[in-house]
Structures are given as structure tokens and as C-alpha cells.
Amino acid sequence: xxxxxxxxxxxxxxxxxKTMLDIEVEKGKLDVxxxxxxxxxxxxxxGVTGDLKGSILFRFTKAMTLEMVKIMAGMEMxxxxxxxxxxxxEVANIIGGNALTNLTAYEYVCDIAPPQVIVGDYKSLSFANxxxxxxxxxxxxxxxxxxxxxxxx
Amino acid sequence: MMxxxxxxxxxxxxxxxxxxxxxxxxxxIQVVQNEFNWDEKxxxxxxxxxxxxEYVVIHFNDEEEYMEKIxxxxxxxxxxxxxxxxxSINDYVVIFQEEGYTEEKIQELCAKLMTWLIMHVxxxxxxxxxxxxxxxxxx
Numbered sequence: 219x220x221x222x223x224x225x226x227x228x229x230x231x232x233x234x235x236k237t238m239l240d241i242e243v244e245k246g247k248l249d250v251x252x253x254x255x256x257x258x259x260x261x262x263x264x265g266v267t268g269d270l271k272g273s274i275l276f277r278f279t280k281a282m283t284l285e286m287v288k289i290m291a292g293m294e295m296x297x298x299x300x301x302x303x304x305x306x307x308e309v310a311n312i313i314g315g316n317a318l319t320n321l322t323a324y325e326y327v328c329d330i331a332p333p334q335v336i337v338g339d340y341k342s343l344s345f346a347n348x349x350x351x352x353x354x355x356x357x358x359x360x361x362x363x364x365x366x367x368x369x370x371x
Numbered sequence: 372m373m374x375x376x377x378x379x380x381x382x383x384x385x386x387x388x389x390x391x392x393x394x395x396x397x398x399x400i401q402v403v404q405n406e407f408n409w410d411e412k413x414x415x416x417x418x419x420x421x422x423x424x425e426y427v428v429i430h431f432n433d434e435e436e437y438m439e440k441i442x443x444x445x446x447x448x449x450x451x452x453x454x455x456x457x458x459s460i461n462d463y464v465v466i467f468q469e470e471g472y473t474e475e476k477i478q479e480l481c482a483k484l485m486t487w488l489i490m491h492v493x494x495x496x497x498x499x500x501x502x503x504x505x506x507x508x509x510x
Contacts, residue, residue, distance in 0.1 A: 234490070237489075237493045238490060238493065291485060292373045300475050302482075304479045305482035305486055308487070
């Protein structure tokens with residue numbers, strides 16, 4: 219997987235979370251994983267089509283999810299209800315949209331499917347022995363993961 | 372949902388309307404997310420929906436008129452984004468007419484309004500202010 223894909227998503231995540239939540243995002247450790255596992259409390263997947271094909275999965279803990287929505291809504295959230303999960307899905311969707319704009323600069327034209335939010339379901343998705351990249355992101359309100367699996371069409 | 376100084380575009384009419392939108396939406400979220408029974412708050416939800424629908428149109432019209440006045444180069448793109456947003460609200464209005472005001476759909480809409488408004492005012496609308504400053508600098 220090329221650095222262009224990873225940087226496009228990393229930069230979009232950084233920009234969107236800065237604008238929406240006033241938090242700084244730092245790239246943490248990188249890992250190569252086989253398949254995508256919904257191993258945190260709230261998971262959002264985005265399907266990518268076009269010049270690139272694959273999926274992006276964001277994994278957040280419950281605490282971080284609630285904190286993110288609290289920052290936006292200005293009120294305490296105590297459970298991942300429809301409001302919280304929809305807000306998380308929208309944030310991921312906005313990140314995806316910005317990432318596509320960034321990819322255009324590298325001449326990749328892609329489209330993105332509406333986000334799928336999966337709460338508290340520890341299912342794994344495999345890609346027939348293909349490997350995906352796991353990037354841990356660090357912020358002041360906790361860490362979260364982005365798993366990127368993209369291939370060129 | 373808090374208004375922040377960094378959202379200020381620098382055009383009083385637009386900023387005042389943004390502040391009103393943030394304030395109303397904030398109250399809407401509080402009503403939707405409070406612990407009262409859904410049946411008890413449904414009337415307030417309906418009233419706020421009507422207000423938001425009307426106020427969003429008024430605001431978009433005023434903002435578009437201002438962008439035309441200053442010959443804003445990204446007017447067409449900005450208008451399209453407003454239109455897409457109005458269309459998505461109207462999709463919900465249709466859902467509410469057909470399925471009633473369910474708590475689930477209202478929560479979903481509330482989340483969309485909140486994230487859209489923060490991102491749109493926080494990024495897209497800021498470019499209007501930047502253009503005005505650039506023009507004033509050249510004058």
C-alpha cells in the first residue's frame with residue numbers, strides 16, 4: 219500500500235478532528251494486520267470504490283466516543299445511543315470525504331459509501347489473506363485506530 | 372453545542388444567524404437527549420423542526436445574497452452544498468410524514484445537523500471571511 223493512501227486518510231483525520239473537536243491527532247505506531255477486527259467499542263467502516271477499492275475502519279473506545287460527542291454537543295453523553303453512533307458515523311463520513319479530496323491531488327478518483335457504524339460487536343472481516351495497515355492515532359482524549367485496506371483497480 | 376469565537380466569519384448578519392442556529396440546535400439536542408419520556412417532548416421536537424426548517428432557508432438565502440453581493444468566487448459550489456443539505460433535511464421531513472416522529476430518526480437527524488453545522492461553519496463559511504479580508508487588503 220502506498221504512502222499516498224495512508225497520508226490522505228491521516229491528514230483528513232487530523233484536519234477534521236481539529237476543526238470539529240479542537241483536538242490534535244498524532245500518528246502512533248503502525249502495524250500490518252490480516253483482516254479487520256472490530257475490537258473496540260464503536261467501529262465505523264467506510265467502503266471505497268473507484269480507482270482504489272477497499273475499506274477503511276475506524277475503531278474507538280466507548281470513553282473516547284462519548285467524549286467526542288460531548289465536545290460537539292456540549293452536554294454529557296452516557297451511552298452510545300442512536301444520537302452518539304450517528305454523530306460518530308458522520309464524523310467518519312466527513313473524514314472520508316476529505317480523504318477523497320486529498321487523494322484527488324495524487325490523481326486517484328474515488329467514491330465513498332455511507333458509513334456503517336457497528337457498536338459492541340466483535341466481528342472480524344478478512345480479505346482472503348490480504349494484509350491491511352493499522353495506524354494507531356493518539357489524541358488528548360484517548361487513542362483510536364484506523365485500519366486501511368486499499369488496492370488499486 | 373457551543374458557539375466558538377473561531378466560527379466568526381466577520382460579517383455581522385451571517386455571524387448572528389450562525390449564533391442563533393447553534394443556540395437553537397443546542398436546545399434541540401438537549402430536548403432530544405434528556406431523560407423525559409418521548410411522548411412528553413414530541414410537541415417541542417415538532418416545533419423545533421418547523422423552526423429549523425424555516426430558519427435554515429432564511430439563513431442560506433441571506434448568506435447566498437451576501438456572497439452574490441461580494442462576487443464570491445465559490446458561490447456556485449457553496450450554493451450547491453446548501454441545496455444538498457436542504458434536500459437531506461427534506462428527506463427526513465418525508466420520513467417523519469410517513470413514519471411519524473420516531474425517537475430513533477430524530478436522534479439521527481439531530482446528529483447530522485450538529486456535525487454538518489460545526490463542519491460547515493467551521494470550515495466552508497470561514498472561506499467567505501477569508502475572501503472578504505483578502506479583498507479589503509487589496510482595496
